[in-house]
Amino acid sequence: MKREQIYTWLVGYLAPALLWAGLALKLISVSHRLECCGAFPAERWVMTATFAMVLLLAVATLRLRPIGRLLAAVALNVLITLLVVSDLVHAHFFGDPASVSELIDAWQLPSVFPSIVAALETSHLWLFADILIAMAVAVPGTRLGWSSGGRGAPRWLRWSATVLALGLAAPALGLAVRDPDHVFEFAIGRRQVVAAVGLGGYHLYDIVTHVRYRLLSRWSVADSDVKSAAERLRRHTAGPPQSLALWGAARGANLIVVQAESLQAFPIDLEIDGRPVMPNLRALARESVSAGRFFDQTAEGGTSDAAFAALQSLHPLAVGAVATRYPTNHYYGLPSILKEHGYDTLAAMGASGEFWNIRQLVESLGFAHACLDCPALHGLRFGQGLADGDFFRDVIPELRALREPFFSFLITVSNHHPYEVPEELTPFPLGGLANTLLGRYLQSVHYFDQSLGEFLRALADSGLLDRSVLVVFGDHHAWGLDWPWPPELQHLLGLQPALPIRQWEITRRLPFVIRLPRGQAAGVRSRASGHLDVAPTLLTLLGIEAGNTVMLGTGVFDDRPSLVVFRDGGFVADGSYLLTEDEAGAAAGCYDAASGHRIDCTRFEMARREAGDELKLSDLILRGDMIPTLRAKLRTPGQQALPAIDTK
Secondary structure, rough: OHHHHHHHHHHHHHHHHHHHHHHHHHHHHHHHHHHHOOOOOOOOOOHHHHHHHHHHHHHHHOOOHHHHHHHHHHHHHHHHHHHHHHHHHHHHHHOOOOHHHHHHHHHHHHHHHHHHHHOOHHHHHHHHHHHHHHHHHHHHOOOOOOOOOOOOHHHHHHHHHHHHHHHHHHHHHHHHOOOHOOOOOOOOHHHHHHHHHHHHHHHHHHHHHHHHHHHHHHOOOHHHHHHHHHHHHHHHHHOOHOOOOOOOOOOOOEEEEEEEEOOOHHHHHOEEEOOEEHHHHHHHHHEEEEEEEEEEOOOOHHHHHHHHHHHHHHOOOOOOHHHHOOOOOOOHHHHHHHHOOOOEEEEEEEEOHHHHHHEEEHHHHHOOEEEEEOOOOOOOOOEEOHHHHHHHHHHHHHHHOOOOEEEEEEEOOOOOOOOOOOOOHHHOOOOOOOHHHHHHHHHHHHHHHHHHHHHHHHHHHOOOHHEEEEEEEOOOOOOOOOOOOOHHHHHHHHHOOOHHHHOOOOEEEEEEEEEEEHHHEEEEEEEOEEHHHHHHHHHHHHOOOOOOOOOOOEEEEOOOOEEEEEOOOOOOOOOEEEEEEOOOOEEEEEEEEEOOOOOHHHHHHHHHHHHHHHHHHHHHHOOOOOOOHHHHHOOOOOOOOHHHHHHH
């Protein structure tokens, strides 16, 4: 065989073939790692869709000369492998792969760089092994001195590969056209798309969807959409709110809401060697109305999702964050309602208002004042921003300067992954848990608890505590839904490995504590609830009826059956859980909340459709900016006309 033929074979065919094969195997392997949903979707074409996509990429390089073909294969393999690693890191935190729509928030990556580094694993390096093997094969060929010689692949090979790729792609394309079980419906989670067509197919679908939305801008909303949405909201708010328990129990009181970063429910009653981890929040909970089954309903937007869902009572987006995709919508949530009822309103946070575009979000939600990392807040900084102790200290004068009654929404930031609090602020002894991720988290929540205790004392000294409703709730889970749990946590909490749903419960459950003036009506409410129920609950306590609000939550005092819907279509209902995806150690399926055992999902089909309808309605409201239109539709005869909306 001539030198040029050897060169062409090694550099132009064998080495690129190894690269394309390695890429396909990586995509298939990670697709299976990220797929979900038990028996749904019914059709799965991961292998054929992946090989089709990789083969089409390879065909695009066959016109190049051998060295160009090799370099193109290397470049594409490296880029796609980096995308795969980013998908794994993203799934580590959020439970699903990344989306092109998140590029708008890429500037925030430096602020969470320590968390990204912590999520990287040594096993990720193996994803680059095929590149090294292919280069080792190509090196002898390049040494033959023909790096600029050779020609493109023959036409018959290009056409044969193209026909084969299209044949392999046909089942996935047919699935996209027929869309059984709504695989590609906008409300469905990304891992379900991965389960159907693989990681490569998901990213292609994601790019097409994103470009389509950008070209078409907002969705056009048909009259039938408005009519059906208004009718659903009427049914949702049916019945006189005055019949609810504790209606108007805190009428006219101030409202102070603390949204606590990464605060889960389990540390509140946890003790280490007889010492409570969170004594102040535990004491506060005992003189408060507490939601014993409050679940995390956030998605990718994390902190901003929690703020939006709690204040506007609509779902976050499946892809991206409301705060960055729809910051200029015309909202009418808790801040706007209270402002119309004479409340002064303030949003405050110890981090930059540009983080998750919080500044524009709170402005659109109707807050009159915002102190987001403003000059009034100063002191020690670590992690995401101002230390919680200094934040609470400096926000007291801001509260006292407000006209009463007031509503203040305070966002803490210290308790953020990877939970690295300065040693001088963490005196809590942890024994064998020291220097573990769980130990750092417990030290971090203990520091938040100390800071909260000082805040409570300052409120009491100023007289504000007993003139106010004080609320503390967690913004989102501390452990990623797809993370391996800290191994010490299962032993610490005494969980049974045979009941993985308990691990899921711990991950999803957050605190929601409401102290009424003078600690009245304290007790635990067992009704399942989530972030969407925060605003309706507080409006009930303040005795404010807003019949034309566009909210999907019901509140913890509602006596109707609860349905807490998660962004992926799963839900909590009637003492049972339905998981559409594998999460936090629990497999997709249905579970009895009391026993923790798997149960048949057949009886939840109606609830599953209702959950899907709720997500679709929420998305439609956001994408069509429908709140003003729906408020006009929901206004009852004789009700005062709505104020004009400033569209400038």
